[in-house]
Amino acid sequence: MPELPEVETIVRTCRPRLVGRRIVAFHSRWRKNVAPTLPAARRAIVGRRITALTRRAKFIVFRLDDGGCLLVHLRMSGRLEWAKNGLPEPRHVRATWDLDDGQRLLFCDARKFGRILYTRDLAAATADLGPEPLERGFTPAKLGHLLQQRRRQLKPLLLDQSVIAGLGNIYTDEALFLAGLHPTIRSDALNETNIRRLHQAIRDVLRLAIRQHGTSLDWIYPGGWMQERLLVYGRAGEPCRRCGTPIVALRIAQRGTHICPRCQNGVAQRG
DNA sequence: TGAATTGTTATCGT
DNA sequence: AACGATAACAATTC
Incomplete structure (x- = not known):
């Protein structure tokens, strides 16, 4: 359900809180939806610093300081939320990122259709996507x-x-x-x-x-x-x-x- | 209870 | 063979 404008909004909202932060822990309670595998993704991203947060199509793209990328696709019902101190955890939390400043980002997804994908090669991972309709080249x-x-x-x-x-x-x-x-x-x-x-x-x-x-x-x-x-x-x-x-x-x-x-x-x- | 929900992929048909 | 249409699938909410 989140389409380009919703994903763009999420990226713009989360960007100031994520860029510059280091990922100190990553957990998923739904390992099926983490690619290539949960342990591989964790090994690749824990300890890395987030250098940029961008969007490609409906993917949220975490760029990491070693050139790797973490892609999050919300599909139908996925959401990103921030854990709030003292409040009970929201429903349907599937994955969590702990950051070096104590913040915790949550991936919530009632229908579990969302996907988290780690790649070293963003171009290859997004190779079969068409052009961005808001970019200059889309004439x-x-x-x-x-x-x-x-x-x-x-x-x-x-x-x-x-x-x-x-x-x-x-x-x-x-x-x-x-x-x-x-x-x-x-x-x-x-x-x-x-x-x-x-x-x-x-x-x-x-x-x-x-x-x-x-x-x-x-x-x-x-x-x-x-x-x-x-x-x-x-x-x-x-x-x-x-x-x-x-x-x-x-x-x-x-x-x-x-x-x-x-x-x-x-x-x-x-x- | 089952209809509705959506992006992606597998499969069928032309 | 390549393309387009269709079915299946993920899992939950109401």
Whole structure:
């Protein structure tokens, strides 16, 4: 559930408390989700200093002072929290990091789908991720190329992390609405105007969501207020904010999908 | 109780 | 063979 804006928010929030700190202990109560293995990861990171905290796609990247990297993927229900003195531990703690200043970082994950991965080679570990949609190199021409290379339905293609990195179900639905495009349009059917609009829509919705610190979703992700600004996601039956037509819920590629049937009427767009 | 939830990967079909 | 669609899976909440 945490997508690019939520992960970016977490990274920005945790960065000042993590960068410069040394890891003095690492434990996991769910060794299955630690790669390559829990003992190997512990050996590699304990004693190392964190030199930077960054994001790649939906991965949180701890850069360490010996060149190694620890990647954390939250998947559906993962969270990072700080242990608080005197308070009971939160539920579903799966892993913990103790730092040299006494802080303890917790990885909580009700559904245990999250992953922790140690690697010495960040480039190799992230080799099959597509471009970052907010980086300079992500131009309309680049997006057009990615779309026209394939003949897939638009929504599954946008969700594919090897095509574009960081979009999930919420922001894909929002971007398609903003661009006025139906999620099942074939990717190679878009004209230049469609592509330009989709490019703008993806960047606009991600930047807005980051400004809002992400979308708070029941017990999964707290803290953001983008849910107030969503135009289609989770609004089935409610009136489209643009035209008043009730938002419709569909199932596309096994994913809950939300559209305005009037505003997202296919390829032929005015302008 | 079972439906819903999502990113990734394995598998099936064209 | 390569690609795209689909199924399966992880495990929990409500």
